[in-house]
Amino acid sequence: MTDTAQYQHFNVFLAHEDHKSEPYHKYLKASANYETYELKSSLEVDGILYVKVPKTSQPTWAKFAKSLTNSSIDELQNNSSSAVLIIRAPKATMAVTFGYGRHLLDMECFVTDFGIKTALNTLNHDTLRSVDVITLDEQGVQKKSQASRSSNVGVFGIDISKDLLRGVTGSSKAGVGLFNISGSGTTFSFGKKIKVKDMPALVERIYSYYQSNDYKDSFAWVDNIRRLEEKKDIEPLNKKLIDEISKTNPNIVISIPEMLDWDTITGFSFTRTKRNIKPTIDSSDYYSSLDKDNLSIDSLKRDRLFVFDSSDEDPEYKLYDCLYFEIKGSEKTYILFSGTWYEIADSFVETINKLLAEIDITSLEFPEVYTWQETSGKGKVVEKIETEGDYNERAALEKNYYVLDKKLVKSSRTTTSIELCDLLTKDQQFIHVKHRKGGSAGLSHLFAQGNVAAEIMLGDRKFRVAARSVIRNKVSKDIVETVPLEKLDSTKVEIVFLILGENSSTLKGNLPFFSKVNLTKAYENLRQKGFKVTIGGVDKVVKPMP
Structure with missing residues (x-):
């Protein structure tokens, strides 16, 4: 690959600005075992090649395989090859890895968003083949979606309110001249037909792609939330x-x-x-x-x-x-x-x-949630708080509500049966209840539960039939019509999110940010479907003595 251009697939990493002039070996892990090779002077490329000293080892299943025969199996050997090419151009220093060369690098020297940002700036956004996201819900859930053919981002069902885009693959824009582009975190990968002497110019060009803001035309939302790793x-x-x-x-x-x-x-x-x-x-x-x-x-x-x-x-x-x-x-x-x-x-x-x-505070009234002290079997005094189930029963008794907590309804649209709500009023107010003590994860579940139940109730007649049956047989015949059989008028329905342990006056301001995101997402979705959505909170109070 000297005088004539050859096609090669590259995995490229951009050194931090404050690392770009360091001695080459500083880009490698201190524990890395490698040989150093100077580049040909005739190439006029400022750089160096590091090749990992190969280590032969047997695969983990070799012992079992050898036990199956009396013959020697000499072929059961792993011997991988890895290398890193460091290239220093006037504006940037980059590492190009081959094989498992990434594992030789000290990743603290490299820019963490280089791969994803450069990919977004060079991709034709209608040619995406896969995306990797982390969904900030309950906990970070990693997802990889792959399309059967080149597609735009809308095909992948990304929720821009809580999905962090971590990786993307596709084809390049016209004029970019790179093939099979992918980017994830620190790594920008692509194919290119090139001569070695042209590598510094390629480094400069890729660096210019990284610095561009072209991605904002189609992917401006990726700047909403960025995970920090450096x-x-x-x-x-x-x-x-x-x-x-x-x-x-x-x-x-x-x-x-x-x-x-x-x-x-x-x-x-x-x-x-x-x-x-x-x-x-x-x-x-x-x-x-x-x-x-x-x-x-x-x-x-x-x-x-x-x-x-x-x-x-x-x-x-x-x-x-x-x-x-x-x-x-x-x-x-x-x-x-x-x-x-x-x-x-x-x-x-x-x-x-x-x-x-x-989002309005609900006009419904609710009792405060009880706390009290108990002495355990070991003589310790332990503070207790009323369970959601006990609270629902007491709230229903005191305020003439109906308890649907744990009254599950089957639906063909969900993998498991779901609760229509925890408490229900005759005026079609569907109340979903959750303790504040659960933090962001529990609250996210609360908002998702209310959103899903309302959507299915609105659009699934079979679910309404099943819900009416559960209400009639397990709750009260008096409120069966809160779930109409043929058509639900969503404008007459209020979805209430009730949080135990936090007063209504401070509730919205004290929600964790990602709980706010999930609440507003549920609110927007249900409001667009005609539902009224409110929120409420109840404080804690010491349980009165009998």
Whole structure:
């Protein structure tokens, strides 16, 4: 590949601006085992080639295979080849990897959004073949979608309100001259027919693609939420986190980073106060026990939030993964969520907050949720909180509502039977109830549950037939007509999201950002279908003595 152009597939990485002039070997891991090869001077290319010293090993299944025969099997050997070509051009330094060469690189030297951004700037957006996303719902869920032929982004069902685009593949725009483009995180991949001496010019050209903002024409929404992965971005935010926790009353929420069965949860406690079990997550217990003089990110990752479960399977979580913290910058908002920092454009935050302001507080009245103390079998005093099921029964009795909690209705549109709602009124107010203690994950489930149930009730006659049967046989014949058989007039229906443990006056402002995203998404969808959507909260109160 010297005098004549040859086709080659490349995987390319862009060095950070502050790393682009470092000695070549600094781009490799300190533990990497490689041989160094100087480039031909006649090429006039500023760069170097590193080739991994090959290591022969047997596959993990070799021992089993050899046990099947008395003959020697000499062919069972793995011997992979890997290399890294470093090229330094006037404006940028890039690493080109071959084989498993990526594993030789010290990834802290390279730009984390180079691959995805460069791909979006060079792709014809109507030729996408696959996309990778992380959905910020309950917890980060990774998804890969692949189309049977070249398609536009709409085919892949991306939800721009909560999907982070992580990878994309497709064909290049006219004039780009690259083939089989893909980009994911740090890696930009493509095919190109080229001479080696033209590689520096290619590096410059690819760098110009990275710096372009052409992607905003079709993919401007990818800037709404960006996952931060580089130390230089994360460390200043972690410092602000430590500064905030060191305050007397830190503005940080501690919550569970995943879905749990809340009906079986009996309490919570923290490292250094494990025996002090509370019915809800009491952040003050953790903050009051902290050694603030030795506080660090490492100590937050060592500390634990303990969850006590009546099933005797008591999970525990790193405290750092349970922290929800928002930092308002001059142009960006930063959020720590499930152990990951995200950069969120202020324009997106503003859009969400405007939608949130449109959602009315429900006019329905609800009793406060009870808390009380019990003495355990071991003599410990434990604080308890009313379960959702018990609360629903009491609220229905006190306010003349009807309980549909756990009254499941079959639907051909969902994989499992669903609840129509938790509480129901004669005036077609369908109330969905969830404890605030569940954090972002539980609230996301609440909003999704209300959205799905309303959609299916509106569009599926068989579901309405089944729902009417459940109401007639398990609830009351008096309210069967709240679910009409032939046609549901959505404009007469109110979907109510009720959150236990947070007063209505402070509820919307105190929701975690990603819960706000999920709530406004449900609100927009249901409002477009004619439903009225409201939200409400009830505070906690000590249970009166009999």
